[in-house]
Amino acid sequence: MTTTAAATPAERTATGRRRPPAQQIAVDALRHRREHRRRSTAVDLLAILVWVSVAVAVALYLASTGAHDLTSASAVVTALGIVAGLAATDLVLVMLLLAARVPLVDRVFGQDRAIAVHRSLGKPVLYLILVHALLITVGYGLADRTSPIGETVSLFTTMHDMPLAYLALALFVAVVVTSLVAVRRKLPYEAWHVIHLLSYAAVAVALPHQLSVGSVFASDTWQRVYWITLYVVVLTAVAVYRFALPLYLSFHHRLRVVSVEAIAPGVWSIHLSGVDLHRLGVQGGQYGIWRFWTARTWWHAHPVSFSAVPGTDRARITVRDLGAGSRRLGSIRPGARVSLEGPYGLFTRRARTAPYLTLIAAGIGITPVRALLEDSPLRPGEATVLLRGSDAAQQYLWREVADLAARNGAEVFAMVGPRPSGFDVWQSADDHRRGVTLASTFPHLLESDVYICGPQAWADLVARDARLAGVPEHQIHQERFTS
Incomplete structure (x- = not known):
């Protein structure tokens, strides 16, 4: 194992590494490109399905008899409120599906990306729900010639499911607010997790309100069939993959x-x-x-x-x-x-898109990198590994990585030492001073899949430098563990 990352090719330790034959490189590159295109197509199709589901929900309402009478301001405002509520409900179900740990979603997106999309939808959904509540109250108030406050009181007293609707709104607000980064950092994980589970309760208490809305979800309509089907599919996925399957695996594998x-x-x-x-x-x-x-x-x-x-x-x-x-x-x-x-997770050889492999790990981030190296069939010279530690005490599993690399002709570099103060870099102070870069350490960087795992701020700096060096986005792989 080279003890410090090399700034120039002359500083490398000779390990007998050979470049794979050009014909084999071309074959591997073609195979990886095809696999990348298939995954990209699947990602696009899933994204399209999400927005198609929203469009279908809105279209079914607009095609219903309840949406045809828009001859007054109150009817228009109420209809807009209903559309906002339908879009919000559809996206809430999409969020639950993304968080249900469905194997297909994990294989295509990776669980970390699925959860990132899940979180990104939180604020838009909350805004749509707030708009829904506001417009419905204003629309009904215009029709009844009452103020929003008076109409709210009237809705509570005349519609038996309205308290559940407001309870669902309060639960969604609690989930979204506690998911904000600034708030979540101040909460114990267990408290945040319990609050986040309220999203299931919010969906459950909102359902009676949704199905009781007169002509919008009247019996024997395509709208009712669509929504009941959507609820059944999503809640079944949650029940199976979040609860039943983990229980089965735990009992079966003992x-x-x-x-x-x-x-x-x-x-x-x-x-x-x-x-x-x-x-x-x-x-x-x-x-x-x-x-x-x-x-x-x-x-x-x-x-x-x-x-x-x-x-x-x-x-x-x-x-x-x-x-x-x-x-x-x-x-x-x-x-x-x-x-x-x-x-x-998709931090695996299944995500590869390029003929060479670059593995960069710091601290406890060594664990997935070590397992990935063990699981990857490699030719001599195909892989290069950089292990990073702030001091000698952080060399977890490094010897195992070196032994695995020696079996398949991979080269391993070690970079030890604290980062320089005042510089936003991932290298040690000594290597930064010497001008060590990703390009100087990895000879086939632009032809490589770059796998990065370590403290998030550090990993983001490595990914930044990889992009600046010209590595395409789809060749950069990071795993952000989520639960």
Whole structure:
């Protein structure tokens, strides 16, 4: 292993690395491009389906008899409010589907991207719901010749489902507000998670209000069929993939803790036993949502990567002390039961689009990179690895990575040392001073898939420099663990 990243080719340590034959490079490049096009097409189709579902919801309403009488200001305002409510409800169901951990969505988007889209829809949905409530109140008020406040009181007293509608609105506001980055950072994970689960309650309490809205969802109409079908599909997906399947996997594979191995201060490898673990279908680079059933840890779910590809009856994860929840994992006793949701993530060889492989890891980000390297069939010279640590104590699993790289002719660089103060860079102070860059370290950077994992701010800096060097966006892969 080269002890520092090379600034120029002359500074590299000779490892006998050979460039793959040009014909093989061309064949691999073509294969990866085809796979990328297929995934891109699937992504586009899923995005189109989302907006088609919104369009269908609105079109069905506009085609109904209830939307034809727009001869007064009150009718127009009310109709606009209904359209806003329909669009919001449709997008809420899309959000639940994206968060349901459906295998197809994970294979196409990756769970981190699916959750990113899920979160991005939160504010628009909230705005649409607020507009819906405002316009409906104003529209009904114009028809009844009352003020918005008077109309609100009237709706509460004359419509039995209206309190549920306002309760659903309050729950959505709570979910969106607590999901804001500034607010979420101040909340314990468990508190945020419980509040976020209120989105299911919001959908449940809003349904009676939606189905009771007179001509909009009248019996024996296509609108009613469409909405009931949509609700059944989404809620079934949530029930199966968020609850039933994880329970089945946990009971079937009978996961237990075998041992907890301290590999560095505040870092532990947790060795697990189970049944038919190879049937989980884990690919190197994926993660799971783990729950350890002990008195001190059962209430906390942990998104943690597999640090090795599971065998038939053994698996391993490696965790770092990042707070009270993860710190308790270091004291788990052998025999503790474990439940698993997953595996998830597209930080795998399945996401490759280019003939060469660049792996860059810092700190505990080594875990998915190590598993990905283990799981990737590589030719000599195809892969280059850069391991980054602020000091010698952060060299978690580095020896294992070096051994794996030696088996397939990959080259490994190590960059150790703190970052320079006053500079927004990912390199160590010494390597930054020497002018080390991604291009000087990785000889085939522009022909590579660049996999990056480490502290998020650091990883974003690496991704920034990769883009500035000319690496296409689809060749840059980051995993943001989500639960």
